Amino acid sequence: MLTAVLAISILALIFGLLLGYAAVRFKVEGDPIVDKVDALLPQTQCGQCGFPGCRPYAEAIAADEAEINLCPPGGETTMIALSDLLGKDPVPLEGVAAEEKPVAYAFIDEQECIGCTLCIQACPVDAILGAAKQMHTVIKSECTGCELCLPPCPVECIHMIPEKSDINSWKWSIPTEGELGEPTATKAAG
Amino acid sequence: MKEYALILISTVLVNNFVLVKFLGLCPFMGVSRKLETAVGMGLATTFVLTLSSVCSFLINEYLLIPLDLTFLRTIAFILVIAVVVQFTEVVLHKTSPVLYQVLGIFLPLITTNCAVLGVALLNVQEQHGFVESALYGFGAASGFSLVLVLFAAVRERVTVSDVPEPFQGNAIALITAGLMSMAFMGFAGLVAS
Numbered sequence: 001m002l003t004a005v006l007a008i009s010i011l012a013l014i015f016g017l018l019l020g021y022a023a024v025r026f027k028v029e030g031d032p033i034v035d036k037v038d039a040l041l042p043q044t045q046c047g048q049c050g051f052p053g054c055r056p057y058a059e060a061i062a063a064d065e066a067e068i069n070l071c072p073p074g075g076e077t078t079m080i081a082l083s084d085l086l087g088k089d090p091v092p093l094e095g096v097a098a099e100e101k102p103v104a105y106a107f108i109d110e111q112e113c114i115g116c117t118l119c120i121q122a123c124p125v126d127a128i129l130g131a132a133k134q135m136h137t138v139i140k141s142e143c144t145g146c147e148l149c150l151p152p153c154p155v156e157c158i159h160m161i162p163e164k165s166d167i168n169s170w171k172w173s174i175p176t177e178g179e180l181g182e183p184t185a186t187k188a189a190g
Numbered sequence: 191m192k193e194y195a196l197i198l199i200s201t202v203l204v205n206n207f208v209l210v211k212f213l214g215l216c217p218f219m220g221v222s223r224k225l226e227t228a229v230g231m232g233l234a235t236t237f238v239l240t241l242s243s244v245c246s247f248l249i250n251e252y253l254l255i256p257l258d259l260t261f262l263r264t265i266a267f268i269l270v271i272a273v274v275v276q277f278t279e280v281v282l283h284k285t286s287p288v289l290y291q292v293l294g295i296f297l298p299l300i301t302t303n304c305a306v307l308g309v310a311l312l313n314v315q316e317q318h319g320f321v322e323s324a325l326y327g328f329g330a331a332s333g334f335s336l337v338l339v340l341f342a343a344v345r346e347r348v349t350v351s352d353v354p355e356p357f358q359g360n361a362i363a364l365i366t367a368g369l370m371s372m373a374f375m376g377f378a379g380l381v382a383s
Binding site: 003004007008011012015018019022023026027028 | 249253254257258259261262265266269270273276277280281283284285287
């Protein structure tokens with residue numbers, strides 16, 4: 001009995017040491033540039049860049065297979081940070097990322113919501129609260145405005161509400177050609 | 191020499207582990223959807239099976255029998271197999287990233303392949319020596335790879351053909367496997383004659 005316990009324990013110990021040694025001896029260094037790029041991305045995993053998440057997009061950037069201007073949630077700030085890190089020239093945002101949108105968050109019209117949970121599954125940041133056959137709602141502080149919950153909704157009860165500017169978030173609007181003034185925030189709210 | 195050749199032929203064809211002994215059916219059904227993955231799985235299994243067959247022989251011969259602990263055989267073999275698979279994965283990741291990418295998730299999955307444990311236990315049961323154990327493991331794995339690749343090729347063609355609705359998907363796959371098994375039964379008289 002004792003020999004059995006001892007034999008198995010010692011065998012397991014030897015194997016454990018062997019594996020531990022192998023893990024150190026054959027350690028594979030991950031590509032450090034991927035980690036750095038990944039750290040700059042917003043981690044919303046929204047997939048709007050065309051890759052299935054932030055990490056794959058970071059790998060594609062590191063492998064020079066993708067441009068640095070494809071991230072809509074990150075916007076211009078992320079693009080400039082990436083161009084600094086990689087020593088590339090900043091490129092203007094393209095496609096979905098280029099459309100300048102006011103900061104918005106999703107809002108579920110609770111009168112229309114049928115409680116199907118489809119939007120909960122779509123939300124990359126778990127900002128939607130609810131259960132089957134129960135009314136859902138969006139936690140505004142968690143919402144990144146990625147709009148991924150809009151397409152799955154069968155009754156189209158989710159709307160993007162632009163964030164109203166208050167004393168903390170108010171900015172000078174960028175003067176456009178021909179007309180000056182008229183802050184974008186009020187335009188969006190109206 | 192003749193008996194070594196016999197061991198190989200008998201494990202690959204006559205006593206094929208998948209189609210005659212019905213071991214390792216899970217990866218046989220699971221990874222046979224595409225030919226590429228089937229080849230990858232076959233390679234990984236061949237490597238691990240041969241290595242674990244030898245290792246478990248050594249453990250049995252030089253640890254369990256001298257200490258009179260043969261009742262611990264199963265658990266000791268499971269331990270050996272798990273370690274061999276893990277070790278292979280770590281070493282492969284470092285030395286051959288390309289092969290590691292090809293094998294992917296299938297490598298750790300081999301731990302739970304019952305053919306691996308089956309080979310180790312059958313080695314003991316049939317009182318194989320060192321070389322015989324290695325050959326038996328290699329032969330079993332070659333047979334496994336052979337039928338896996340054949341089955342994957344058949345399945346790739348079946349998916350594009352016009353299968354009646356009740357038989358679509360896994361049903362037709364199981365029927366195909368049954369037919370292949372019956373075909374392999376035809377090898378049964380090969381060695382005796």
